[in-house]
Amino acid sequence: MTGSKNWSAGDVLNAADVNSILADQVVMVAADSSARDALFGGAGEPTLAEGMCVYLTGSDELQMYDGSTWRTVGQSSWTDYTPASTSWSGSYEVSSTMLISRTVFWRGRFILDATPSGNLTMTPPFTADAITKAGVSGSGIANDLSLSDTYAAAPYVASGNVQFWEMQSTTVGIISAANPFTWASGDSIRWLMIYEQD
Secondary structure, rough: OOOOOOOOOOOOOOHHHHHHHHHOOOOOOOOOOOHHHHHOOOOOOOOOOOOOOOOOOOOOOEEEEEEEEEEOOOOOOHHHHEOOOEEOOEEEEEEEEEEEEEEEEEEEEEEEEEOOEEEEEEEOOOOOHHHHEEEEEEEEEEEEOOOOOOEEEEEEOOEEEEEEEEEEOOOOOOEEEOOOOOOOOEEEEEEEEEEEOE
């Protein structure tokens, strides 16, 4: 984008003004990402540049090009996300992400269906590179169904995976099969994590 310009009565509107001033200040419209990508680079088409915006009618998304990739602007709905793997057997009652500008929110609730072993580990909806550059924050609650007890937990990242640090009992440490209680079928953990996209 070359900036803005105000015209006065009698000014001549040149082709260069239309191409570099008017066109770059208009939000283009496309059906989907394939149609969006086809808008640029061909004969008579604009060159893709940082700051350009496109509205996708198929998914109702406003996207902005940041110089290397398209990013959704102001997404306000939750998108399902199921981790590729977890070290414990169970199901995700809820697991979804929301993107607001460059901030990603990940909420979830995992319910065990068998007595576990080892530490609770799951794959996050972000890359190790994002973690290294921006870090991750959040909170969680571990629930012992048989005793109706809850314990505060904090998510953290180890070797590119998410684990949880139990914050409340006398055995503060990584959430494992026996910490902060002896986990069993029906017990659950709920969390909200926040990080910033590259």
